[in-house]
Amino acid sequence: MNIEIKEQNGTYVGLLSGWLDTNEASQFMEDIKVLEENIDKSIVLDCKDLEYLCSLALRGLLKLKKLSATKGGRLVLKNVNGEVQKILTMTGFIKLFDIE
């Protein structure tokens, strides 16, 4: 699993790739702390190359989303497909995120 975060015109873009399972989840939570610090900004997480995400990661993402909503920011998931799309549908989280 890899996450690459960069700022583009005031929007924070995170490129997620690989298999985000429980072994990777704690590192993922550490990595997204940068986003937490800029939670009042616009955040886009690109899931084009993300193959899987576990419940712990999903939990981290939803916490981020809730935090962003309270701080006046915006968090969007982009290019959701394949297994990740299935997981979001099954967990019902698909309705909780803004997906582009």
Next chain:
Amino acid sequence: MESIVFWGFNFYAWITIVTVLTMFTVLLFTKLRADLVFLGAISILFVTGVLNAKEAFSGFSSTSVVIIGVLFVVVAGLTHTGVLQWIVKHLLGQPKTYSKAVIRLMLPVAALSSFLSNTTVVALFVGIVKMWAKKLNVSPSKLLIPLSYASGMGGVCTLIGTPPNLIISGLYAEHTGSAMNVLATTIPGLFCLFIGVLSIIAMRQLLPDRQAPEAAFESTSDYTVELLVPSDNPHIGQTVAEAGLKEVRGGSLIEILHFDDITTPVPDDDLIMGGDRLVFAGQIDEILDLKKSHGLVNADHHVFTMSEVDTNRQLRTAYVTFGSVLINKKIGGSTFEKDNNMILVAVARRGMRINESPHEVVLQAGDTLLFECSPNVKIETEQLTSQLQFFDSAQVPNIGKKTFISTTIMIAMVVLSALNVIPLLQCAFLAAMAMIIFRCCNVDQAMKAINWEILMVFAGSVVLGVAIQKTGIAERLAFGILDVCGTNPIVVMTAICLVGTFITEFISNTAAGAMFFPIMYQAAEKLGYEPYPFLIALMVSVSSSFATPIGSPTHMLVYGPGGYRFSDFMRIGLLMNFIILAANILIVNIIYPLTPLNP
């Protein structure tokens, strides 16, 4: 033989007296089955010529005995459709004081007992009252005696509420040709109940404050229940605390299994996700209520919407039998659910609380399993019965349309017979048939519900009553009481009721009713009064056994769970006997004023 007279009784009368006394001694001091003892007594009376064949078997064709038998089926219909559980759940509530708790407990119990078997009602309430007492922080021993007393006093309120009422009213109909109304005892019964409730509240200090012996294992009846979160659940994304799923009524969430099988020990901030399997431990009916209140489901595969779940499925409980192939196996790791078209919902184990998902539990012999299955699923197959013993649990509710149907049948039966539209016997038969036709219970359940031992005792009691009357014992005793009490009808009524109240402490109230009927009837006639009010007073008094735990089967039901001693019943019960006797005599004479017989 009839000409040999000793102390005013002939030879046959002495045989009857000795037989009856021996019978009660055997019942008191041995553990022989009551029906066998009664049958033995009847055999002696028949063989010795006290009774002829017709009289000896008259109990078995007695209308009141037949009604009692048929009512077992009606009650089975009510029990299997969840009527009792519904009432229990909605009526107890959370009272703030002991007095309110006693009222909340005694009134519904009395109301139920006025139509159903007292034993059934108390058996159903015992476990629930114990849990309720714990919630209210009251010792169960403060509530279990009131529970048993309420069922006895409630039973008196209708003729069908308790067997002695049926026996006495049946004998009255045979003697006079006119039937008593099914609600003849309602006002006296309600008045005595009112006085009884007030007395319990006033004398609460006399009730022991005792922990039940098994209090340490209070959670032994806890079920571990697994419920699924469908993808369209409204609580998705909320924490378990926000969704109100951490501490629920009657239990708590002990484990969450997310879609990736990550088990969490459930911190308050864990999020609810579709596909989660929530594992709760606690009271089964309260936890299953979460299906309605929180949109959770039972399923063996993931469900995306609630509509995918078959709402007609029913809950069935089963024990894992000794020698079952399921022992030392997990349901989760087998094809059991698919093979048998049933879903494991919950597991309970005596002696301990199980803290893992029901599917992951390594089963032991004696574990109780709760399955959700199609109403048409066959549980009597050879393969299934070798693994599990299915049974009907009073704790597991199956509330639905049939609950309403069975209640309607019951109410129709009472109303039609109370208004004399159809006689009670026919009404009872129609109600029993309706219960089976509308599938409130099946034929097997109906047959199993008929307690033949109790029926035999009732029939035997009627026959003993016949012998006591035929041999002149009743008349002699009536004269004896009149000699002692004079000719004041109220004094005589009180005296016989007093003796009846104390005799019924040691013998079945049905037997007391059957035996005191001829004595009370004769006494009233000898005094020149219509026996009706005397018999109403007798009905109340033979059901008023409060002073010993052996006075009523319902007392025995609460004796162990309440951690009582024999003397606990004496302390409050003796006073209750006198209070209810006074209330009984007062109200009966107000409602049914004594009327002289037409010369």
